[in-house]
């Protein structure tokens with residue numbers, strides 16, 4: 218398996234990602250959205266249940282010291298939060314869940330200079346589910362959501378599954394999702410570490426979980442094309458040969 222650094226990852230981002238995409242290959246380490254500022258710092262932003270996370274890195278992906286605050290518009294309600302340094306990240310508690318519709322303005326100081334960045338995400342939509350997908354939702358909530366989040370947008374311990382990397386037709390086909398659900402996965406896309414073999418799925422339930430994940434992806438803009446990554450989204454995904 219290739220190391221993370223060897224996998225050229227081009228992010229597909231909702232909302233504010235145009236600068237990062239125009240710039241080339243930018244890796245999100247923690248499943249967030251990335252934007253690049255004029256002085257080439259990379260700001261990754263993620264919404265968790267109960268708070269937000271921010272990582273500031275230089276153009277070589279080395280963490281930078283930063284401080285600042287965020288103004289959040291969560292489902293139309295405004296709140297200001299102070300970001301606290303927390304290892305290599307900045308974080309804050311907030312009245313927020315990963316499923317919310319969010320607009321965020323970050324006002325940071327990076328290397329003594331003011332830097333601002335904006336991010337947004339739509340509310341997660343739960344569609345009308347087939348009987349199989351509804352069964353999969355129950356199993357997902359019992360076994361997977363503690364890591365991948367009830368909204369499938371990830372957490373501090375696992376990546377979002379509502380993501381271009383995992384949509385239909387991407388390098389992560391049904392086989393990869395079924396394999397992860399039954400056996401776990403080696404870390405190769407993010408900095409969360411390995412996914413352990415999930416405990417508690419009965420044989421066959423992985424197909425229900427897959428149906429639920431596909432239904433959620435389709436309802437939230439990750440329907441996929443069935444024809445590989447979209448044009449302009451090069452992705453060396455040969456790391457998957459080892460699955």
Ligand code: HEC
Nearest residue numbers: 360361364375394397398402404405406407409411412415
């Ligand atoms: C203990 C936390 C944890 C649990 C529980 C968990 N996962 Fe994961 N999962 C992870 C991590 C961490 C990764 C990221 C691995 C990487 O870096 O690519 C991951 C990755 C994945 C991937 C991508 C796999 C690949 O090969 O690229 C899929 C699909 C997935 N998980 C589905 C599930 C499903 C379905 C369940 C429930 C049956 C589940 N996960 C339960 C932590 C977890």
